[in-house]
Amino acid sequence: MVEATETRMGPAKAVELGNAVAIASGKGGVGKTWLSITLCHALARTGRKALLFDGDLGLANVDIQLGLAPRRDLGGVLAGRIRLHEAVSAYREGGFDIVAGRSGTGSLANLPAERLAGLAAELAQLGPAYDHVILDLGAGVERTVRQLATRARTCLVMTTDEPTAMTDAYAFIKLMRLQKPEADLRVVVNLAASEHEGERTYATLRKACESFLGVVPPLAGIVRHDARVKDSIRHQAPLLVRHPNTEAAADIEALARRLLETP
Numbered sequence: 001m002v003e004a005t006e007t008r009m010g011p012a013k014a015v016e017l018g019n020a021v022a023i024a025s026g027k028g029g030v031g032k033t034w035l036s037i038t039l040c041h042a043l044a045r046t047g048r049k050a051l052l053f054d055g056d057l058g059l060a061n062v063d064i065q066l067g068l069a070p071r072r073d074l075g076g077v078l079a080g081r082i083r084l085h086e087a088v089s090a091y092r093e094g095g096f097d098i099v100a101g102r103s104g105t106g107s108l109a110n111l112p113a114e115r116l117a118g119l120a121a122e123l124a125q126l127g128p129a130y131d132h133v134i135l136d137l138g139a140g141v142e143r144t145v146r147q148l149a150t151r152a153r154t155c156l157v158m159t160t161d162e163p164t165a166m167t168d169a170y171a172f173i174k175l176m177r178l179q180k181p182e183a184d185l186r187v188v189v190n191l192a193a194s195e196h197e198g199e200r201t202y203a204t205l206r207k208a209c210e211s212f213l214g215v216v217p218p219l220a221g222i223v224r225h226d227a228r229v230k231d232s233i234r235h236q237a238p239l240l241v242r243h244p245n246t247e248a249a250a251d252i253e254a255l256a257r258r259l260l261e262t263p
């Protein structure tokens, strides 16, 4: 496993996660975990083989939203008890695979750099078995969180119309640009009151990025606020099964289509 180790030639090239889409935001509570699940599900429903990696270790995570009790999870991997591929469980109802996180294991942000590098290397080995790997990065703009994001082929930066969410999304974009200028960053506005409101939120963020960073991260999609999202989480059932004909479901399916059209 060659991984970001210093050599006489200088730092080794970090492993790339070529088919990974990282979901990031800075701020918590903007819907990263829910969107990661639902996007993975939407991709699986188009016949793609998809893996959801729950890196949102500290908080209410994927297994809780879906009501799963995986026998093995990332906690065991981080403790060195099992390998990453052994932590994969099949989520039959959704037709995709999951590496569950574990509440209380701390966050990716607190992982020592070499642990994270090892995890990324294992993920890079696991990734090619899938068409898509969705990485729920959890909240934060720390270097460790960005380390995984820079390896993904695309990073969806999520925001809502709240100024704190926009500020954190901006901060994440700024730091990512410094770390990897060529990073493919795209914006997702979640919890939008309407498509129009979502466009306004994007325009505000876009303007700040354009004025102060000289970049215009494209809009990947707008996902409208939908009361049935909460209902499906309460019932620990995926939205696309419980409420397939809703605005939020249509928005995620459109987001998935766009990701497939513009790899």
Ligand SMILES: Nc1ncnc2c1ncn2[C@@H]1O[C@H](COP(=O)(O)OP(=O)(O)O)[C@@H](O)[C@H]1O
Pocket (backbone or CB within 6 Å): 025, 027, 028, 029, 030, 031, 032, 033, 034, 035, 056, 060, 190, 191, 192, 223, 224, 225, 226, 227, 228, 229, 230, 233, 248
């Ligand atoms: N489009 C949406 N419409 C309605 N509620 C949403 C939507 N997206 C997320 N939520 C709600 O927001 C809450 C936080 O979502 P979560 O995915 O846990 O956020 P994060 O992972 O960013 O902390 C959840 O309770 C979820 O029900």
Ligand SMILES: [Mg+2]
Pocket (backbone or CB within 6 Å): 032, 033, 034, 056, 059, 060, 061, 138
């Ligand atoms: Mg989360």
